[in-house]
Amino acid sequence: MYGLVNQALQGLISEQYGDEKWNIVKKKAGIEIDYFVSNEPYEDSITFDLVATASEVLNVPSSQILHSFGGYWILRTAREKYGDLMKAGGSNFLEFMMNLPNFHSRIMLIYPKLSPPEFMMDKKSESELIVHYYSSRDGLSDFVIGLFEGIAEMFETQIIIKLLSTEKTDNWHDTFSINILNH
Numbered sequence: 001m002y003g004l005v006n007q008a009l010q011g012l013i014s015e016q017y018g019d020e021k022w023n024i025v026k027k028k029a030g031i032e033i034d035y036f037v038s039n040e041p042y043e044d045s046i047t048f049d050l051v052a053t054a055s056e057v058l059n060v061p062s063s064q065i066l067h068s069f070g071g072y073w074i075l076r077t078a079r080e081k082y083g084d085l086m087k088a089g090g091s092n093f094l095e096f097m098m099n100l101p102n103f104h105s106r107i108m109l110i111y112p113k114l115s116p117p118e119f120m121m122d123k124k125s126e127s128e129l130i131v132h133y134y135s136s137r138d139g140l141s142d143f144v145i146g147l148f149e150g151i152a153e154m155f156e157t158q159i160i161i162k163l164l165s166t167e168k169t170d171n172w173h174d175t176f177s178i179n180i181l182n183h
């Protein structure tokens with residue numbers, strides 16, 4: 001994944017637990033890179049190793065780290081570094097979600113080697129959405145839930161998310177239901 005992702009993970013861990021802990025995590029994960037460069041692609045294993053090692057060092061389940069990372073990605077990384085792109089995504093939760101399937105095609109103009117997630121939206125009503133998430137990567141469901149919660153928080157919207165099913169064939173496929181409690 002692009003360095004931007006590892007930079008964000010560094011931001012999350014340093015802000016919540018301190019720089020010292022981040023340095024311990026990085027060292028223990030055996031990563032000999034001083035600084036991640038945002039527009040350089042790195043092996044996915046680096047990101048996954050950082051999450052697994054952070055879980056050990058901080059004594060927090062990986063699922064919880066991924067969940068927090070989703071929120072951080074939206075509310076800090078995306079909003080602070082790509083505010084215009086985020087604004088263009090929609091002016092309320094539902095609109096933003098309905099535009100999500102096309103979102104990373106714009107990002108690919110900035111990061112051409114991106115291997116983006118895919119989303120498919122099935123709008124049941126103004127307050128209920130079935131979301132399909134497909135990925136070439138395994139095990140990011142908690143990250144995705146954190147992302148959706150971050151988007152909801154961005155629009156001050158209350159939602160209830162349920163993971164309905166997960167299947168793994170060639171790709172990872174999660175199905176979520178999202179109920180929107182206020183608009």
Ligand code: HEM
Nearest residue numbers: 001002005078082085107114115116117135136137140147
């Ligand atoms: C301007 C904002 C955003 C930028 C710059 C961005 C960029 C990226 C980058 C660089 C990656 C790593 C993939 C790679 O390097 O191959 C990624 C992955 C991902 N992004 Fe975004 N993204 C943005 C917004 C969003 C939003 C709003 C969502 C909402 C759900 C999202 C969902 C994901 C997911 C789930 C992944 C993990 C990849 C996977 O599932 O295989 N991103 N994004």
